Amino acid sequence: MQIHKFLVLTTVLTGLLVACSEPDISPAIISAVPYAADSGDLLVRCGALIDGQSDNARKNVSVLIQDGKILSVGSNIEAPRGTPVIDLSDYTCMPGFIDMHTHIMEDDYTEMSDYYGHSLEHTMLKGREFTKATLMAGFTTVRNLGVYYGGTSILMRDEIDRGDAIGPRMQVASVYLTIPGGGGDIVIPGFPQEDIPAHLRQGVASGPEDFRAKAQAAVDGGAGVLKLIASGAVLAFGGVPGSPEMTPEEIAAVVEVAHAAGITVTAHAHGAQSVKDAINAGVDSIEHASLVDDEGIRLAIERNVAFSMDIYNGDWIDVEYRKQNFPEEFLRKNTETTMSQRQNFRKAHEAGVRIVFGTDSGVYPHGMNAIQFRYMVEWGMTEMQAIKAATSVSAGVMQWGDRVGTIQEGLYGDIVAVKGDPLADISDLENIDVVIKGGLLFKAP
Ligand SMILES: [Zn+2]
Incomplete structure (x- = not known):
């Protein structure tokens, strides 16, 4: 009897979870031309974020890119329906x-x-x-x-x-x-x-x-x-x-x-x-x-x-x-x-x-x-x-501060990421794992 109740409960919970969250869509990697430059929609979940401006890295920050530009940066951002998600929770993200x-x-x-x-x-x-x-x-x-x-x-x-x-x-x-x-x-x-x-x-x-x-x-x-x-x-x-x-x-x-x-x-x-x-x-x-x-x-x-x-x-x-x-x-x-x-x-x-x-x-x-x-x-x-x-x-x-160089709203969605911590070992930057430009993924692990 006890076992039966437990099974019913888990079935109900699983059903709820499926109903609430759709599986993440993975972004495609651009490897051939032509492609629509600066057109990407993408949610980037960063384990650590160096935004190019602040003096410290922030933990668990997401960056939402829409139509090639950064729409929002924060800790509680959900992917709009149909937007691909890249999980970089083990990585440090930086501006390109x-x-x-x-x-x-x-x-x-x-x-x-x-x-x-x-x-x-x-x-x-x-x-x-x-x-x-x-x-x-x-x-x-x-x-x-x-x-x-x-x-x-x-x-x-x-x-x-x-x-x-x-x-x-x-x-x-x-x-x-x-x-x-x-x-x-x-x-x-x-x-x-x-x-x-x-x-x-x-x-x-x-x-x-x-x-x-x-x-x-x-x-x-x-x-x-x-x-x-x-x-x-x-x-x-x-x-x-x-x-x-x-x-x-x-x-x-x-x-x-x-x-x-x-x-x-x-x-x-x-x-x-x-x-x-x-x-x-x-x-x-x-x-x-x-x-x-x-x-x-x-x-x-x-x-x-x-x-x-x-x-x-x-x-x-x-x-x-x-x-x-x-x-x-x-x-x-x-x-x-x-x-x-x-x-x-x-x-x-x-x-x-x-x-x-x-x-x-x-x-x-x-x-x-x-x-x-x-x-x-x-x-x-x-x-x-x-x-x-x-x-x-x-x-x-170069007078492009309104386009690139920091991860903030309104700028191009240009983000790179590495698995290590470049603030501990700068040579980690010699092996970039992820390259995103204009919200499009060009390189992924
Ligand atoms: Zn020269």
Whole structure:
């Protein structure tokens, strides 16, 4: 009799449970094109959430994404009928990462002279491979700071935005604005300049008027940021990283065009003088800042100019480029800038310079971007500061703070997750388990 009663009771309870909660629908993984970009509806149940803004992680938070954007963030959110659910209760969720300095159309194994013969089709094929690798590594947004084949990064950005390719959101500089033979030019000793295809040198200019015209052409062609090469570069023939290439007047001409168009401008500047020249001319951020001096750091703080310091790739160049017999000049200049850049990273961070996450990917293979997190922690940031640098701080500097970089209502549903606790071990971010962009699932455990 007792047993019978118990059986009746459990049958009734089970019936009630079935009636109240439907089984969760799992989201499909996007692996083929075309797809409807930024169209996802998804409820993400996070065991821990780092939102990109707060100083602490929160436990058991859900994020509801509707039509690609975050609708609500909280602890008691139920999935609306028909909305897929992903259970990440064993994971730490974060905003999708931002890399502020990529060359996503180019790779590290290509000889400079090979670019002379690369077709548009070849460049786009490579771009599709690298954008996918970058997204799978957890980088849902990149700022692409230059491509030799002018305009291809714009085509890539638009393909991804249409859902015809898989990759991060892209803010693109299109070309390098650089002096003839400068760090963004592709001249090689022994090759006649007149034989270099014109599409590889669209941003090469001399004098303020020429720079103004080339900058305007980049803006008219669809660039979302301008990149100028103020000082010599490590991976270019003849340039001296510590010495200026562009004059203050040339830099100011580019700044004027960018700001008139309502976009930001960033300066490649290794040397102390070029950092100061660029800040005084009004740029919004500095790439590399390897040899910055105290005055440059002071100016950056005073003018709220951000530093994007690629403090990982020096190790890659030293080992891998040496194996591949890259020019001795490149290896020497890399050695001359790598450790001073790391020391200056620590110094600038301690002084209070806004530091974003920029890696110069393409110098090393795309998809390894997250290795730099560990260097940023080793050289003075807390784990949380490094994560914020790659999320909300970068979003603010690229003026996309209303789209990406934090997990809050109204922004794109761009979320990445790892099984471990990146606040305990930052290298966990080198193995991202889950990638969601625009509410669509691109990678799952
Ligand atoms: Zn670069």
